[in-house]
Amino acid sequence: MDSVQSLDVLVASESLDGCLLQVSKFAQTVDSHFSMxxxxxxxHEDTLLQLIDGKGDLAAVSGEWWARNEDERVQVKLFLPRKDPTLVLVSEDKLEYIPKNGVxxxxxxxxxxxxxxxxxxLSVVSSVQAINKEILDVEAVTALEDLRIDxxxxxxxxxxxxxxxxxFKTRRHTLGIHKRVEERFKFIPQGLTGxxxxxxxxxxxxxxxxxxxxNGAKIxxxxxxxxxxxxxNEIRPFVGVHAEQxxxxxxxxxxxxxxxxxILSSLIQPNQIKLDGKIRIEVIMEIVSYDGRVTGKIERMFKPDDAISSVRNIIxxxxxxxxxMTKDHPEEKRRNLPATQRILQIYPPENKK
Incomplete structure (x- = not known):
């Protein structure tokens, strides 16, 4: 009879990024050769220190945290399946049906x-403006729910x-990446979430x-x-990035x-034969002006084998x-080009950088 290998997995209990719930579910799905x-x-900081001290075999952290806190004393062992990285709108109606001038x-x-x-x-305000709280923990969201009910x-x-x-239970609406209804906009997340x-x-x-x-999550x-x-770093808060297999x-x-x-032209050859392979990597990057009026976007699709070189080209x-899009262009008399103003304003005029 094969022995069962027991592994201790460290994970933060106070994390608001869903690590504990996802790891707990994963531990229940591994095969009979493992006991997690x-x-x-x-x-997460305590998780890392305990791992280094040998108090666990593995530690689970969010991708966002790891990207900011890579440590040479440890290594990535595996990626769990990615959770949907999109945010949700808690409201009675979908975004397009919220009453005019809503908050x-x-x-x-x-x-x-x-x-x-x-x-x-719509008027879009921060949680500091609404309830004087910056971190959205359960207590803060409960306060927001009270405002919504009232x-x-x-x-x-x-x-x-x-x-x-x-x-408590609430109605939620996905601010999604892929269009399922023609008139909806895509909501590209900020990257490394889920x-x-x-x-x-x-x-x-x-x-x-x-x-x-x-492997899809890893890529x-x-x-x-x-x-x-x-x-x-200055413009990163206004940029959405998403990669998906x-x-x-x-x-x-x-x-x-x-x-x-x-997209159709990238997946179908001139003779109308679909390209080989069963999967593609999709990468979307976008930046949105301060007032939401202008968007700069790049959307590309490529084979997994071409991923690194393709992203270099995307950059x-x-x-x-x-x-x-974001700079003024002076007149070029030699090329007979008139002066043009920037198309996309990242910052409001009074905060122009």
């Missing part, structure tokens, strides 16, 4: 601009992980764990990390439904796009 014991810690609470500068892009009549606000935007932690990374001490050898690694994390690394059939159905010529295109 989930041990709760105070926060929505959202803390992300990018989401605020994306909401204004879809509904310029009809002082029409809705508020929170993460899916936070929604799962709420002790990932749970299991890390171990350097030298920890357990090759049997490799079969649990989600998406690496590409988003690479793209974000080339975006200036998708089936060609799903992409084609969506593209044909909404007549997306760019070059992105820099050229920003150069064109």
């Amino acid at each position: 014991n989930v041990k709760e810690t105070e926060n 929505v609470v959202a803390n992300s500068p990018l989401i605020k601009r994306q909401i204004l892009r879809a509904r310029r009549d 009809q002082e606000i029409n809705g508020y935007v929170i993460s899916r992980a936070m929604h799962e932690l709420l002790p 990932f749970v990374v299991l890390i171990s001490r350097k030298g920890f050898q357990n090759h049997s764990l490799n079969r649990f690694n989600d 998406a994390f690496e590409l988003e990390y690479m793209a974000l690394g080339h975006i200036d 998708r089936k060609i059939g799903t992409i084609l159905k969506e593209a044909e439904k909404y007549q997306s010529k760019q 070059i295109e992105w820099n050229n796009l920003l150069e064109t």
